[in-house]
Amino acid sequence: MIPGVSITEILTLTSTLFFIGIYGFITRRNLISMLISVELILNSSVVNFVIINKYLFPDVLEGVVYSIFIISVAAAETALAVSIIINLYRKVKSVEVKDTELMKY
Amino acid sequence: MEKIIFYLLATIMVIFAIASVSSRKMLRSVVYLLFVLIGVAGIYFLADYNFLAAIQLTVYAGGVIVLIIFSVLLVHHIEMQLEVTSKKRQILTALLCASGLAVFLTTIYSYPFQVAGKAVTTTTAQIGEKLLDYGPGGFILPFEVISVLLLAVMIGAIVIAKGGKNIETHPKHKTPLTEKEVILQKEQEIQLKEILKEQATVETE
Numbered sequence: 001m002i003p004g005v006s007i008t009e010i011l012t013l014t015s016t017l018f019f020i021g022i023y024g025f026i027t028r029r030n031l032i033s034m035l036i037s038v039e040l041i042l043n044s045s046v047v048n049f050v051i052i053n054k055y056l057f058p059d060v061l062e063g064v065v066y067s068i069f070i071i072s073v074a075a076a077e078t079a080l081a082v083s084i085i086i087n088l089y090r091k092v093k094s095v096e097v098k099d100t101e102l103m104k105y
Numbered sequence: 106m107e108k109i110i111f112y113l114l115a116t117i118m119v120i121f122a123i124a125s126v127s128s129r130k131m132l133r134s135v136v137y138l139l140f141v142l143i144g145v146a147g148i149y150f151l152a153d154y155n156f157l158a159a160i161q162l163t164v165y166a167g168g169v170i171v172l173i174i175f176s177v178l179l180v181h182h183i184e185m186q187l188e189v190t191s192k193k194r195q196i197l198t199a200l201l202c203a204s205g206l207a208v209f210l211t212t213i214y215s216y217p218f219q220v221a222g223k224a225v226t227t228t229t230a231q232i233g234e235k236l237l238d239y240g241p242g243g244f245i246l247p248f249e250v251i252s253v254l255l256l257a258v259m260i261g262a263i264v265i266a267k268g269g270k271n272i273e274t275h276p277k278h279k280t281p282l283t284e285k286e287v288i289l290q291k292e293q294e295i296q297l298k299e300i301l302k303e304q305a306t307v308e309t310e
Contacts, residue, residue: 001224002151004108008213010148013115015209017122017141019202024126026198029188032131032177036138039169040122043145054152056218058225061235064157065244068236071164072251076258078169082176083266089180096188 007055014051017044031085031095035078042074107151114151118144129187131177139170156229 002010021040028034046067053063085095092099118141125137142165149158189195239245282290 001153001222002107002111004106005111005151007218007220009111009115011213012210013118015206015213016119019206019209020119020122020126022205023198023202027190027195028126029190030131032173032180033126033134033187035173036134037126039138039165040126040141043142043165047145047148050149050154050157051152054154055220058221058223061227061232064154064227064232065235067157068160068232069247069251071160072255075164075169076255078172079262080258080265082172083262085176086179087265095180 001054001058007051010051011048014044014047017047029097031081031088031097031100034097035081035085039074039078042070046070111148111151114144114147129189131181131187132174135170135173135177138173139166142166142170153224153226156227156232 018041021037021044024037024040025034028037049063049067049070053060057063088100089095092102094100121137121140121144125134125141128134128137142161146158146161146166149155149161236244236248
């Protein structure tokens with residue numbers, strides 16, 4: 001419970017962050033920028049898990065545990081995505097989406 | 106007091122999120138994302154989840170951001186400007202996102218939340234016991250699966266980033282020549298002809 005702040009205000013903030021992330025994912029033409037937008041989306045959903053656990057069910061820990069799992073999977077996904085992007089840059093000499101047109105060597 | 110801090114954090118987070126998805130310079134947009142993630146950690150501190158805030162700061166601000174910055178420095182010139190999509194598509198996407206946000210907000214503000222009005226402090230020991238609990242409602246199986254996943258990701262990232270030496274690289278597709286290249290080729294041909302003519306005159310003399 002954050003004193004003086006209702007649950008709807010925090011959910012408004014996380015929804016705004018979520019849609020900003022979606023906007024970036026659609027409008028960006030660069031693989032790393034799209035990765036940044038994905039990080040925004042994931043973070044806003046993690047805050048949702050935590051806040052709903054805190055406000056509606058303060059006695060259980062499911063939201064916290066799920067958010068830890070989401071954070072670990074997101075870190076793993078970022079590491080893999082960065083390695084794939086670097087390998088792609090070695091092959092295609094570019095990280096723009098329009099240049100990545102071969103799926104398999 | 107908490108209300109003031111929360112609104113300050115919320116404005117900072119929204120402003121920097123918009124800056125990070127609309128900035129034309131790569132490194133700046135990564136740094137703006139770092140500010141957003143620190144704001145998320147601040148919200149965890151406000152909600153009295155100190156352990157989660159520490160995880161957020163170490164994993165995201167300490168690990169993920171450094172990874173992304175390294176990848177940016179490896180694949181970009183530092184002065185490179187990003188391409189942006191056309192103005193029309195940007196406006197269309199912004200309108201779509203605004204309509205989606207409107208749907209979300211009407212749903213949130215019309216739903217009657219049954220807020221439990223008590224504040225329970227969660228300690229780190231409780232989270233650890235819940236993670237390693239093999240009774241009903243325990244999380245030991247996903248915990249172990251996550252550990253296997255992290256091992257697989259480590260090996261996979263090393264294998265992918267190392268790259269095979271015996272992979273035959275495909276030649277890049279032949280792009281049609283631009284006007285500049287055509288002009289350059291013509292100039293080179295003219296120069297070649299002049300040189301050949303001079304050589305021919307020298308030979309005849």
